[in-house]
Amino acid sequence: MKSYIKLLIAVIAALAVLLTGSTIILNINDKGDSGRPYRVEAERISRKIENNEAYSLDDYSHITNVVKISENIETENSDYLIKNIKGDIYRFDYIYHDESKSELMIFYFCFGIMSLFVISLMIYIYYDIIHPFEKLSNYPTELAKGNLTKPLKEQKSGYFGKFLWGLDLLRERLEKQRTDELELKRQNNTMVLSLSHDIKTPLGVIELYAKALEKGLYKDEEKKKEISVNIHAKCEEIRRYVDDIAKTESEEFLSLDVNVGEFYLSELIGSVEWFYREKLTLLKTEFDIDVFTDCIISGDMERSVEVIQNVIENAVKYGDGKRIAISFSNEEDCQLIHILNSGCTLSDSELPHIFDSFWRGSNIGSQSGSGLGLYICRTLMRKMEGDIYAGINDGNMIVTAVFSRV
Numbered sequence: 090m091k092s093y094i095k096l097l098i099a100v101i102a103a104l105a106v107l108l109t110g111s112t113i114i115l116n117i118n119d120k121g122d123s124g125r126p127y128r129v130e131a132e133r134i135s136r137k138i139e140n141n142e143a144y145s146l147d148d149y150s151h152i153t154n155v156v157k158i159s160e161n162i163e164t165e166n167s168d169y170l171i172k173n174i175k176g177d178i179y180r181f182d183y184i185y186h187d188e189s190k191s192e193l194m195i196f197y198f199c200f201g202i203m204s205l206f207v208i209s210l211m212i213y214i215y216y217d218i219i220h221p222f223e224k225l226s227n228y229p230t231e232l233a234k235g236n237l238t239k240p241l242k243e244q245k246s247g248y249f250g251k252f253l254w255g256l257d258l259l260r261e262r263l264e265k266q267r268t269d270e271l272e273l274k275r276q277n278n279t280m281v282l283s284l285s286h287d288i289k290t291p292l293g294v295i296e297l298y299a300k301a302l303e304k305g306l307y308k309d310e311e312k313k314k315e316i317s318v319n320i321h322a323k324c325e326e327i328r329r330y331v332d333d334i335a336k337t338e339s340e341e342f343l344s345l346d347v348n349v350g351e352f353y354l355s356e357l358i359g360s361v362e363w364f365y366r367e368k369l370t371l372l373k374t375e376f377d378i379d380v381f382t383d384c385i386i387s388g389d390m391e392r393s394v395e396v397i398q399n400v401i402e403n404a405v406k407y408g409d410g411k412r413i414a415i416s417f418s419n420e421e422d423c424q425l426i427h428i429l430n431s432g433c434t435l436s437d438s439e440l441p442h443i444f445d446s447f448w449r450g451s452n453i454g455s456q457s458g459s460g461l462g463l464y465i466c467r468t469l470m471r472k473m474e475g476d477i478y479a480g481i482n483d484g485n486m487i488v489t490a491v492f493s494r495v
Contacts, residue, residue, distance in 0.1 A: 097211050098440040127151035127183035134181065138174050154182040207479045221249065226255060232263060238285065248263050288330050291323035307359055330377050345392075345465065347472040352390040352493050354424060355383045358415070361397050369413060372405070380428040385495040386424050393492070396477070399426065399462045400488045404430030407450075408486065422474075424492045433486035443479055466490075 107495050130149045137144040138155075146152060158178050170181040306315050362378060369376040386393075404413050409432025416427045435443070439450045444467045449460040463477075470477045474492045 093215060097208075100211060104207065104273050108200055108204075111200070112193075125185070127181075128170065131172065131181040131183070135172050135174050135179070135265055138179065151183045152181055152187050153184055156180045159226070171265070225249065225253075225256070232260060233258075265402045277347060288327055291326045295320055295323050303448070343368075345469060345472065347389045347392050348468060349387060349389055349473055350394075351385050351387055353383055354381060354386055354417075355398065356390065357393050359384075361401070361415070364398065365401055365413075369405075372410060374405070374410050375412040375414075377412070378414040379414070381417040384424060384493060386492040388475060388492055389469075389494055391468045391472065393490075396466045396490055397426065399466050403462060403488075404428060404486070408432045408436070419494075420491075422494050424494045426490045426492070428490075429485050429487045431485050433481055433484055435481065435486065439479060440479060463488075465479045 130152045134144055134149070134152060134155060136142075146154070155177065158180050169183065172181065229438050264304065289366050290380070298320050301307060302313070302316065307316060345421060358381070366376060401413060408430035408450045412429075412431040414429045416429070435450050441451065442448045444463045445460075446464040447460045448464075463479075470490060474493055477488065478491075479486065479488045
């Protein structure tokens with residue numbers, strides 16, 4: 090706000106300086122004979138008369154008549170000039186309209202209109218852009234604090250339409266994630282309580298059998314064998330409960346929403362290029378995208394961008410930083426997108442595991458990560474009825490995403 094007010098004051102000051110300077114220059118130019126052309130013409134005719142040269146009034150636009158008079162008077166008014174030439178008195182009649190004042194008024198009028206436009210534009214920018222943006226500036230902070238219930242109001246100006254839509258979409262997603270997390274916690278608590286109750290039953294039976302065996306209550310070997318079988322069955326029951334817990338946790342962890350639709354390949358590649366072209370240029374990494382034939386592919390546009398971004402992020406982290414390239418190929422009804430990065434140090438034996446959850450290769454070095462990026466990529470691709478795989482060729486890692494063409 091303060092910076093913008095300073096800018097407005099600077100603009101007004103610049104306009105004032107420009108007006109003052111222009112006025113001074115115009116007034117200077119208006120002074121002297123150059124501002125009164127009839128005097129110049131009279132002076133030229135006087136020289137011709139003095140030199141006994143012929144002249145024609147048709148050559149002069151302001152002097153209309155030259156008369157030799159006997160009265161020795163040197164006066165000047167708006168209609169004629171009196172000049173003494175070699176002792177003779179001449180009267181020079183002229184026609185002249187001083188247009189400098191009207192030109193100056195036109196200049197002031199135009200300058201006033203321009204100044205009014207500039208100041209109005211500055212005020213308009215403030216009320217329709219700067220002031221609304223100031224109101225929005227605190228919204229990301231509120232989102233970070235977890236204040237997600239207040240939707241954004243649409244601005245009348247419409248300048249921030251897509252920005253507001255994006256922020257509100259972010260708010261809705263964060264709110265949904267928080268709701269899902271709370272629901273997941275509730276379900277987990279319910280599940281833990283239920284399973285703990287279910288597990289207590291077989292554990293109680295095993296405990297009774299163990300005490301009976303400890304005290305030697307069963308002498309018959311057949312009975313002991315039967316008890317052993319029962320203990321094993323109860324252990325299997327407990328194992329099933331544990332497997333159910335692991336499966337439930339895995340399913341909840343992978344609850345990635347996918348809305349399968351149709352979009353153009355150029356939209357996907359355009360989004361990826363827009364995001365990475367400048368970034369990779371700053372990293373001094375060569376970024377090549379081969380020429381491709383546009384087509385319609387099946388999938389979730391946003392999730393597809395996420396997949397390609399995850400692969401490129403891995404290429405930035407674990408490649409040598411020299412080159413990342415995107416190429417294309419077709420197989421039957423599928424569109425293949427190949428992402429290559431130079432400097433792969435992953436061994437062939439590790440390659441089959443790169444899409445496993447929480448797996449990290451020996452080439453991670455000091456790079457941080459959870460080992461879930463490519464695992465999520467594979468999950469998303471399969472939910473979109475596609476696939477993803479990787480290979481190593483001449484020291485280059487090549488990850489291929491397979492999409493269905495429409």
